Amino acid sequence: MALLNESYLELAGSYLFSEIARRIERFKQEKPDAELIRLGIGDVTQPLAGAVLEAMKQAVDELGVQETFRGYGPEQGYDFLIRQIIAHDFLSRGVPIAEDEVFVSDGAKCDTGNFQELFAQGNIVAVSDPVYPVYADSNVMAGRGRNIRLMPCTEETGMKPQLPKERVDIIYLCFPNNPTGVTLSKEELKQWVDYARENRALILFDAAYEAFIQDDQAPHSIFEIEGAREVAVEFRSFSKTAGFTGVRCAYTIVPKDVQVYDAAGQAHALNPFWLRRQTTKFNGVSYPVQAAAAAVFSPAGQQQIQATIAYYLENARIIREGLIAAGYRVFGGVNAPYIWLKTPHGMPSWDFFDQLMQQAQVVGTPGAGFGAHGEGYFRLTAFGTRENTTRALERIKNM
Numbered sequence: 001m002a003l004l005n006e007s008y009l010e011l012a013g014s015y016l017f018s019e020i021a022r023r024i025e026r027f028k029q030e031k032p033d034a035e036l037i038r039l040g041i042g043d044v045t046q047p048l049a050g051a052v053l054e055a056m057k058q059a060v061d062e063l064g065v066q067e068t069f070r071g072y073g074p075e076q077g078y079d080f081l082i083r084q085i086i087a088h089d090f091l092s093r094g095v096p097i098a099e100d101e102v103f104v105s106d107g108a109k110c111d112t113g114n115f116q117e118l119f120a121q122g123n124i125v126a127v128s129d130p131v132y133p134v135y136a137d138s139n140v141m142a143g144r145g146r147n148i149r150l151m152p153c154t155e156e157t158g159m160k161p162q163l164p165k166e167r168v169d170i171i172y173l174c175f176p177n178n179p180t181g182v183t184l185s186k187e188e189l190k191q192w193v194d195y196a197r198e199n200r201a202l203i204l205f206d207a208a209y210e211a212f213i214q215d216d217q218a219p220h221s222i223f224e225i226e227g228a229r230e231v232a233v234e235f236r237s238f239s240k241t242a243g244f245t246g247v248r249c250a251y252t253i254v255p256k257d258v259q260v261y262d263a264a265g266q267a268h269a270l271n272p273f274w275l276r277r278q279t280t281k282f283n284g285v286s287y288p289v290q291a292a293a294a295a296v297f298s299p300a301g302q303q304q305i306q307a308t309i310a311y312y313l314e315n316a317r318i319i320r321e322g323l324i325a326a327g328y329r330v331f332g333g334v335n336a337p338y339i340w341l342k343t344p345h346g347m348p349s350w351d352f353f354d355q356l357m358q359q360a361q362v363v364g365t366p367g368a369g370f371g372a373h374g375e376g377y378f379r380l381t382a383f384g385t386r387e388n389t390t391r392a393l394e395r396i397k398n399m
């Protein structure tokens with residue numbers, strides 16, 4: 001008899017974005033002629049940069065030639081990509097990272113979901129509320145549901161989590177934040193690093209949206225903060241930065257200074273355990289995809305992806321200013337591709353979801369899907385086309 005991991009029974013019936021997709025399908029069956037505008041899941045719409053595409057095509061061609069064919073690559077990523085990552089994303093900000101601290105993967109969702117495997121069940125895990133569901137759900141799946149401590153992010157706290165009052169062992173932070181779009185200053189992030197150092201806690205820092213930061217005071221990497229190398233792991237992604245949501249490439253930095261402890265209090269470096277996990281369960285990202293990711297860092301690639309990021313940020317501005325003009329209370333959308341709005345008259349966020357879909361034919365994401373403190377809020381993404389973004393705002397204003 002195959003016994004279920006009963007922790008799965010504690011999860012909501014379906015993953016947030018699967019539930020939204022289900023509701024969209026139902027709506028489309030009821031109203032097949034409706035022209036839905038999707039500003040729900042944070043999926044990009046602009047094509048890959050030309051430089052990225054060329055590199056990918058060339059890599060594909062290499063695979064068709066005996067002399068340049070490649071089989072399995074290194075599980076943690078090819079050197080040619082790892083060196084580019086270090087030079088462009090870290091050394092350029094004065095942050096030294098060693099090559100064996102970089103682990104290339106097929107997505108920050110997978111890495112943030114999988115990373116908890118390295119930790120004992122008894123860890124107390126702190127997540128923001130609202131939160132990107134993967135951090136909490138993956139810990140529930142692992143049997144840590146009862147150990148999750150929610151850090152409410154409210155208007156009073158500027159939508160930012162506050163330092164925990166009780167001891168926690170593992171802290172998930174995401175800045176710029178999904179879903180609220182707010183970010184932290186260096187001083188604010190330093191308080192978390194100091195907390196982790198004082199409490200021998202570990203910060204799992206999701207920086208998937210760092211490329212959208214406009215504010216000079218906002219850190220792009222947690223490793224810009226003194227001492228973070230001892231207490232933090234950072235997740236990065238090419239998905240939103242370079243349009244790789246379908247292509248799949250990301251990376252995780254696990255500094256060799258980070259230590260974790262066994263039950264006897266003996267310290268162990270964390271880095272070799274992630275290597276052990278990845279080499280056992282993952283065979284690396286395909287060569288053409290890594291070649292494409294490396295081309296993101298070429299001068300042409302940089303210029304092209306920056307133009308696309310500017311395009312999405314202009315969408316964010318249109319949404320943000322349009323909503324404010326229509327009388328909504330709005331957060332984010334300046335250093336991030338997400339706009340977090342308060343629903344009118346305290347309307348429950350799934351009701352607002354339905355109303356927006358029925359009356360404006362616009363799809364967003366209900367705040368309640370990100371946690372109890374997301375109730376009464378709603379998320380729109382800036383990843384649509386300009387035309388759809390403008391039309392969606394017109395429709396919302398006329399609602």
Ligand code: MLT
Nearest residue numbers: 040041042043109132178
């Ligand atoms: C979102 O909409 O929150 C993101 O697309 C989720 C993700 O990146 O997995």
